[in-house]
Amino acid sequence: QVQLQESGPGLVKPSETLSLTCTVSGGSISRYYWSWIRQPPGKGLEWIGYVYNGRTNYNPSLRSRVTILLETSRNQFSLKLSSVTAADTAVYYCARHSGIYFPFDYWGQGALVTVSS
Amino acid sequence: DIQMTQSPSSLSASVGDRVTITCRASLLINNYLAWIQQKPGKAPKSLIYAASTLQSGVPSRFSGSGSGTDFTLTISSLQPEDFATYYCQQYNTYPPTFGGGTRVEIK
Numbered sequence: 001q002v003q004l005q006e007s008g009p010g011l012v013k014p015s016e017t018l019s020l021t022c023t024v025s026g027g028s029i030s031r032y033y034w035s036w037i038r039q040p041p042g043k044g045l046e047w048i049g050y051v052y053n054g055r056t057n058y059n060p061s062l063r064s065r066v067t068i069l070l071e072t073s074r075n076q077f078s079l080k081l082s083s084v085t086a087a088d089t090a091v092y093y094c095a096r097h098s099g100i101y102f103p104f105d106y107w108g109q110g111a112l113v114t115v116s117s
Numbered sequence: 118d119i120q121m122t123q124s125p126s127s128l129s130a131s132v133g134d135r136v137t138i139t140c141r142a143s144l145l146i147n148n149y150l151a152w153i154q155q156k157p158g159k160a161p162k163s164l165i166y167a168a169s170t171l172q173s174g175v176p177s178r179f180s181g182s183g184s185g186t187d188f189t190l191t192i193s194s195l196q197p198e199d200f201a202t203y204y205c206q207q208y209n210t211y212p213p214t215f216g217g218g219t220r221v222e223i224k
Contacts (some may be wrong), residue, residue, distance in 0.1 A: 004160070019200040045204060059212045093161065103151035104165040107210055109159060 002026040004094050004108035010113050012088075018081040022094030022108055029075045035067060035104065036079045038090040045100045046090075050097070051077055057100075084115045119144050119207050125214035129224040135193040138219045140205035140220045145185055149209035152181055152190045154220075164203075165190065195221070 009019035022034065030039040035047040049058035051068040058066045091112050095098060095104040120143040130136050140150070152165040163172050165181040168188055178193045192199055200223055205216040 020224075044217050045206075047213045047215075057211065063213075089190065094170070095161075097208075099154075101149060103149075103163060103210055104153070107161040107163070107165050107167075 002096065002106045004096065004106055006092060006094050006108045008111060010112055010114060012084055012113060012115050014080055014115055015083055018079070018084050018088060018092075018113055018115070020079045020092055020094075020111060020113070021076050022079075024077070024096070025073045029070065029072055029077065033099060033102070034068075034070065034077045035097060037093045037095055037104075037107075039093070039110075040087070040090040043090075048079065048092075050104075068101045075102035085113070086115050089113065089115045118212060119146065119210050119214050121207055121214050122204055123203075123205055123218040123219050125219060126217060127220040127224045130195050131224045132166060132195055132197060134195045136195050136199075138190045138203055138205075138221075139189045140183075140216050142186045142188075144173060144205055144210070146207045146209035148184055149207055150181070150183070150188050151206045151208065152179075153204045153215075154173060154199075154201045155204065159193075161204075189224070192221075 003025045005023045012018045013027040033050050035050040050069045065082045068078045070095045085096045091110040096106040122141045148168040149175045153161050155161045169181040180188050180191045202218045202220045204218050
């Protein structure tokens with residue numbers, strides 16, 4: 001059974017960099033696409049970007065601030081979002097998909113990140 | 118970006134009721150449509166992909182239909198564990214986008 005678990009600081013100061021890690025268990029990280037998705041409180045879901053074997057694709061709305069990296073040896077992938085503001089406060093989810101035009105088939109539980117001084 | 122519009126945004130229903138949720142895409146999405154269930158504090162769960170194909174292990178009371186821009190999720194007989202928020206999502210065009218969600222509450 002594939003499981004994904006997000007981890008990282010729950011509180012980040014404005015203008016700093018948000019960093020999260022998703023640990024994948026129950027399957028190989030190498031054969032799949034791995035995305036980050038977020039949900040601000042009371043709002044809808046927003047896709048942030050994906051990584052696959054080192055290749056990335058980011059939402060144009062966030063591209064200038066986002067980096068997603070794959071750490072194959074640890075079966076993890078990470079998210080960095082720079083220059084955060086209160087608008088970046090959200091629950092951040094990691095998710096798996098089998099290809100570019102495939103649905104998300106497994107999700108993590110989500111990690112709440114609050115941007116506040 | 119393709120806009121996904123869900124209706125209703127919330128509904129109240131009783132156990133055993135038939136429930137229908139609709140989703141409309143702002144452009145054609147070639148049936149690249151998924152339905153996702155979300156419960157508070159839990160990982161979102163993929164229910165349906167390709168508009169009508171059930172993910173492995175999803176009960177048969179869930180079904181999806183539609184094509185082009187208009188899609189429907191139906192729960193044939195609502196069970197206590199089905200009270201949740203449901204989202205549609207298109208993966209035909211990047212960036213993938215989601216509907217605003219439909220909260221299914223106990224009547």
